[in-house]
Amino acid sequence: MPYIILGIVIIVLIFLAAHIKIVPQATVYVVERLGTYRTTWNTGPHLLVPFVDRIAKKVSMKEIVVDFKPQPVITKDNVTMQIDTVVFYQVTDAKLYTYGVDRPLSAIENLTATTLRNIIGELELDHTLTSRDLINSKITAVLDEATDRWGIKINRVELKNIIPPSEIQDAMEKQMKAERERRETMLRAEGEKKSSILVAEGQKQARILEAQAQKESQILRAEAEKQATILHAEAVKEQKIREAQGEAEAIEMVQKALADSIKLLNSANPNDKVLALKSLEAFAKAADGKATKIIIPSEIQSFAGLATSAKELFQADVPKEN
Secondary structure (H helix, E strand, O other), X not given: OHHHHHHHHHHHHHHHHHOEEEEOOOEEEEEEEOOEEEEEEOOEEEEOOOOOEEEEEEEEOOEEEEEXXXXXXXXXXXXXXXXXXXXXXXXXXXXXXXXXXXXXXHHHHHHHHHHHHHHHOOOOHHHHHOOHHHHHHHHHHHHHHHOHHHOEEEEEEEEEEEEOOHHHHHHHHHHHHHHHHHHHHHHHHHHHHHXXXXXXXXXXXXXXXXXXXXXXXXXXXXXXXXXXXXXXXHHHHHXXXXXXXXXXXXXXXXXXHHHHHHHHHHHHOOOHHHHHHHHHHHHHHHHOOOOOOOOOOOOOOOHHHHHHHHHHHHHHHOOOOO
């Protein structure tokens, strides 16, 4: 009997343990009681009432990334292309997600395809290829509004690949090749232009520098010649000044000597005969010059008389011998 009771207790404990549910992080459980929505379990342990409650759906609250297969779309200029999309969504309400739509992923995929066709149908091929951001934002806004009643938040939609027809791809490749060749030609021409400009600028600068060098050389040469002329003029001036000073000093010395001789004569109290002799000497010096005309003073009337006076004077000065 005790073993039976123990067995029953163990069975009950196992049964209860089987109905204790632990909800993991970032997950919620939608619970039904007798086929009707009862509650939503969040993270943590919960007890499921046997035979009454059941877990209708386990919903992940993480952001989910879904890559949908390429969808055929037609542009405004009637070009058919294949576009595949990547949708980033997150469940915000587990109850609406469970009961709001059947097969929510399929619903999102179909809604994405129809919205994409509507948007691309308003754009031409070239605009479609260059307007990814615009298309992404439009699809995201439309899907987010449509999935609110399903408890789904569309965070972002990205166009993964845009695949135009093969003939369009060939034409685009040829166009891109021609564009690259055109750009290459433009870049080469631009490089040659810049090179020519740099060469011309270099030659211009060289000429300017050469002209400046010649100008400075001429200025320096002229300055040197000016300085040489000034120095030569200064030297000539100095020479003339010294010569004039020498002549002045010579004249001064002559005048001084003459004055001294006059003083000596005056101190010696010369007689008329001495004065006549001095006049004769002065006349002789004047006659010895290069003058072509000589004016004889009126005082000198006779050379003989002067000579006789001089002779007598010298004889008088000579002492007589015994």
